[in-house]
Amino acid sequence: MATSALLLILTGFSLVALPTSARSQQAAPDRGAWRTAAPAPTKRTEVAAAALRGKIYVVGGFEQPGLGNLMNLAITATVEEYDPTTDRWTTKAPLPVGLHHVGIGVIDGRLYVIGGYTQSGLTVWHPVATVYAYDPATDTWSERAPMPTARGALSVTEHEGKLYAIGGYDRKANSAAVEVYDPGRNAWASRAPLPTPRDHLAAATASGKVYAIGGRLNGDYRQNLSVTEVYDPVTDRWARAADLPTARSGITASEVGGRIYVFGGEGGEGTFRQNEAYDAARDTWQTMAPMPTGRHGLGSAVANGRIHVIGGGPTPGGSFSNLNEVFTPPVPPPAAAKGRASARQVGAVMALLASFQDADVLPPETSPDANRLVKALIQYQAAFIKSTSPVVSDLLEQALAAKFADRASAELSAFRADGWTSERLEAVVDYVTGRPVWDRADLIDELQAFNIGPADFEVMARTFIDARRRLTARGLTVHEVFARRRLEMPRS
Secondary structure, eight states, rough: OOOOHHHHHHHHTTTTTOOHHHHHHSSSOOOOOOEOOOSSOOEEESSSEEEEEEEEEEEEEEEEOOOOTTTTTTTTOOEEEETTTEEEEEEEOOOOSSSSSOOOEOOOEEHHHHEEEEEETEEEEEEEEEEEEEEETTTTEEEEEEEOOBBOOOOOEEETTEEEOOOOOOOBBBBBOOEEEETTTTTHHHHHHSSSSBOOOOEEETTTEEEOOOOEEEEEEEEEEEOOEEEETTTTEEEEEOSSSSBBBOOOOEEEEEEEEEOEEEETEEEEEOOOETTTTEEEEOOOOOOOOOSSSSHHHHHEEEEEEEEOBSSSSSSSBBOOEEEEOOOSOOOOOSSSSHHHHHHHHHHHHHHHHHHTTOTTTTHHHHHHHHHHHHHHHHHHHOOOOOOHHHHHHHHHHHHHGGGGGHHHHHHHHOOOHHHHHHHHHHHHSSSSGGGGGHHHHHHHHHTTOOOHHHHHHHHHHHHHHHHHHTTTOHHHHHHHHHHSSOOO
């Protein structure tokens, strides 16, 4: 089937309007939803959290004071792992030393804990520059090259395989330091300083930029900030972005689908339940469903497209919790909620069809199977991008998590912007194959709004599996064939 013929067929399908029921679903406003998951074993505050290989790790902080932790002034080295699939917690190897107010990040299958404060004599506020790396495969910690600048109450975010350690407080002055860690070289480099030095801030990465959000001056939560600044790693420059609507500090942030969600915090008036979302593409904020429980010194991490907000103090200062409240962001993100497929999404389907053609498994043009295959690729892509139904989004998120593990969140965001790749299709096909997903009447009902069902999926799955098998027999992979074909198709 020639490229021009593919484009003609796909254009016809992609311009088909969704049924009235689907259009009305997408028009409804959505601020997300909360539920409660299994609480952590330990009540604590000033923790850090991150997701790694489908699990969530909560590290460090302060425990409730008692006789058992009197000597370390309640600073804890405890590390606890949460499995969202089983809703269970496991205690893992502790940090080499008790720390609180640390930065945390994940790269290449390892967890990095950076900076923070530890005990020194009778003080709990001794700033450190240490870096500890955790390997979940061996449940062990190792020490890596320290930061150039010792500080706590900083924030860390990952961008293109490097960790950015931003801001903080050394107990004398706020730090403007922006230092970047390269785990491959085990080395640090300095970047353009933060324009507004602050501590207890949040940092996150979205759309290729690094954001520093909120925080406070000199460790005083009565001097909270709403400042949001954005860093461009290409130009090594900072700029001002739209202010966080609610000035707060002791916050946490996570990115899903091009949006940065900022949770909790504390101030002179108490703790915050605020959940505010920043849209990096539009430089705008939106108020989302508030947290069930206001907290500060909390951690957050994304698993299967949902944000787990864990631990933290329900009142300002020394208070503790083991809460695990889970936020499901709105689906789809605003950028994807359009009535027609984008050129990138059409090009993705075209590249898959061309790959099937190269594998000699494409049904004859205009045959019923060919029409059903094209419809299935387009409409399943549309359903996963546009449906606001949790049962549809759950299917995609679980499939991506099963294949990509700690890359699942990034793949989910990319899917909603760009649609299929051969790997994402493989994830969905392999996940559904052998599972009783079609026993769920609610899933079938939601897919009917997009004029698809189990029979359409079967044609799509069978064609992909046949293509993978035939290309493997030739010494090729379906992914390398798709990558080559994708370069020939529309991309913008």
